Amino acid sequence: MNQEPIIHIKNLHKHFGQTAALNGVDLDIYPGEVVVIIGPSGSGKSTLLRCINRLEEFNAGTVIVDGLPLTTAENINAIRAEVGMVFQSFNLFPHLTVLENVMVAQRVVRKRQRDESLETALELLKKVGIPEKAENYPGQLSGGQQQRVAIARALAMNPKIMLFDEPTSALDPEMIQEVLDVMLQLAREGMTMVVVSHEMGFARAAADRAVLMDEGLIVEEDVPDVLFSNPKAERTKAFLSKILV
Amino acid sequence: MQIRKELEKVPGYEVADHRIDSWWWLVVAVIGIVVLLATLQPDPYWRIMRFVSDGLLITVGVTLIAFVLTLFTGLIAALGRLAQSSFIRWLTTIYVEIARGVPLLVQLLFWYFAFPSLVQAFGRLIQYRPFERYLANPFAMAILGLTFCYAAYMSEIYRAGIQSIPKGQNEAARSLGMSHGQAMRYIILPQAIKVILPPVGNEFISLLKDSSLVSVVAVADMTRRGREFMAANFIPVETWMMIALLYLIMTLISGRVVAWMERKTQTESR
Numbered sequence: 001m002n003q004e005p006i007i008h009i010k011n012l013h014k015h016f017g018q019t020a021a022l023n024g025v026d027l028d029i030y031p032g033e034v035v036v037i038i039g040p041s042g043s044g045k046s047t048l049l050r051c052i053n054r055l056e057e058f059n060a061g062t063v064i065v066d067g068l069p070l071t072t073a074e075n076i077n078a079i080r081a082e083v084g085m086v087f088q089s090f091n092l093f094p095h096l097t098v099l100e101n102v103m104v105a106q107r108v109v110r111k112r113q114r115d116e117s118l119e120t121a122l123e124l125l126k127k128v129g130i131p132e133k134a135e136n137y138p139g140q141l142s143g144g145q146q147q148r149v150a151i152a153r154a155l156a157m158n159p160k161i162m163l164f165d166e167p168t169s170a171l172d173p174e175m176i177q178e179v180l181d182v183m184l185q186l187a188r189e190g191m192t193m194v195v196v197s198h199e200m201g202f203a204r205a206a207a208d209r210a211v212l213m214d215e216g217l218i219v220e221e222d223v224p225d226v227l228f229s230n231p232k233a234e235r236t237k238a239f240l241s242k243i244l245v
Numbered sequence: 246m247q248i249r250k251e252l253e254k255v256p257g258y259e260v261a262d263h264r265i266d267s268w269w270w271l272v273v274a275v276i277g278i279v280v281l282l283a284t285l286q287p288d289p290y291w292r293i294m295r296f297v298s299d300g301l302l303i304t305v306g307v308t309l310i311a312f313v314l315t316l317f318t319g320l321i322a323a324l325g326r327l328a329q330s331s332f333i334r335w336l337t338t339i340y341v342e343i344a345r346g347v348p349l350l351v352q353l354l355f356w357y358f359a360f361p362s363l364v365q366a367f368g369r370l371i372q373y374r375p376f377e378r379y380l381a382n383p384f385a386m387a388i389l390g391l392t393f394c395y396a397a398y399m400s401e402i403y404r405a406g407i408q409s410i411p412k413g414q415n416e417a418a419r420s421l422g423m424s425h426g427q428a429m430r431y432i433i434l435p436q437a438i439k440v441i442l443p444p445v446g447n448e449f450i451s452l453l454k455d456s457s458l459v460s461v462v463a464v465a466d467m468t469r470r471g472r473e474f475m476a477a478n479f480i481p482v483e484t485w486m487m488i489a490l491l492y493l494i495m496t497l498i499s500g501r502v503v504a505w506m507e508r509k510t511q512t513e514s515r
Contacts (some may be wrong), residue, residue, distance in 0.1 A: 053420055054421060080422040081421070082422075083420075085420040087413060087416070087417065091412055092417075093436075105421035109421060109422040109427070154420075154421070190379055
């Protein structure tokens with residue numbers, strides 16, 4: 001790939017008080033790429049993801065997204081509108097219906113007309129497979145359905161990049177696949193995705209690259225098949241042996 | 246509605262609902278006592294009621310105006326205490342500490358007696374005639390005093406309500422590109438309102454009762470009118486019993502309305 005990276009992370013440092021979360025991470029992600037980040041808990045993978053849309057402030061280093069450095073408040077809000085995020089705990093807005101959840105940011109941030117945002121919302125709910133729940137409140141949906149609404153909500157902003165922070169970790173096993181299916185479809189459509197997840201099946205099927213993080217650093221990165229079956233670093237072997245039991 | 250119908254089949258649900266509603270009978274009973282007293286013993290009870298009725302309107306007016314202002318000012322103070330700028334946080338915290346730390350009666354006395362003198366002194370200093378001749382309007386100063394104090398308490402209620410909303414809600418809103426203000430307005434505050442409605446209702450009832458303190462700063466509210474009636478007629482027991490009953494009617498009705506709103510917001514949308 002000889003394009004410009006859409007996400008450029010250079011020497012990123014972040015600490016919470018005395019505890020270091022990121023110790024100088026370098027990572028370039030190119031348009032259309034799907035990158036899966038794995039690693040033990042506390043390795044800094046979620047923190048890294050949250051630094052990409054500046055939900056987490058960092059202490060040193062550079063993050064440039066879509067050509068804009070994450071420094072000024074204007075840039076940050078502009079970037080956030082271009083970068084969709086899906087959370088482990090869904091974080092749907094419980095006081096709004098499913099339809100309103102998908103419409104609210106279109107209306108408020110993109111200043112779209114009601115009709116246009118309604119049309120987009122219905123289309124996206126169809127895409128994630130739950131148009132019939134449009135009038136329901138999030139509390140009436142299963143976890144898998146809620147997470148699919150959360151994906152639709154993020155997509156409604158027409159993002160260039162989608163970030164997934166352990167999107168299936170809070171789900172019952174039988175609901176994981178329905179969410180992964182939506183993510184797979186997105187990957188096939190060419191969406192740039194950064195996914196923190198231990199779903200090896202998804203990584204093998206959709207990811208261009210898998211990245212293993214530990215202690216705030218990138219230990220190893222490679223094509224998923226190679227990284228999972230033929231890891232080079234001892235740390236990667238140790239970690240994979242634990243999760244591939 | 247569907248959920249409510251389902252719930253009504255559950256044994257005990259109907260009973261609980263009924264018990265809350267039954268408190269309306271207390272309101273009816275107190276009103277009944279007042280009506281009985283006024284019709285069976287028009288002298289002095291009906292005479293007292295007629296005498297203090299204009300004061301009752303003042304009490305209601307002072308309370309309603311001060312409450313509406315408190316709702317606005319309290320929200321601004323709460324947002325100030327949650328602001329990103331440490332200077333604004335510091336400023337609003339000082340305000341809240343002062344307003345909560347000085348007795349309301351002392352605050353009312355300050356605004357009515359001391360504040361105008363300060364304005365006059367300032368007017369002389371800058372040679373500005375309207376300030377030099379400034380005279381306090383009792384009604385306005387009473388409302389200012391009540392609002393100044395109650396907005397501080399109200400800001401703490403708002404703040405607790407805002408902080409009770411999970412952090413993920415704000416993160417989700419911000420990750421969609423919303424500004425701090427947009428996230429507050431469309432996502433956080435609509436959810437916080439449900440949480441704060443009961444304590445805000447209780448503040449209204451407190452304010453209604455504390456409005457009787459404005460009687461010491463030349464506002465002819467119901468309490469002051471009661472004192473005037475007593476001074477002319479020397480029947481303290483009848484006068485203060487009637488005043489107490491009239492306050493009780495207003496606070497009991499307010500309490501029922503708050504309970505009704507609370508139930509309404511809880512059954513809706515979930």
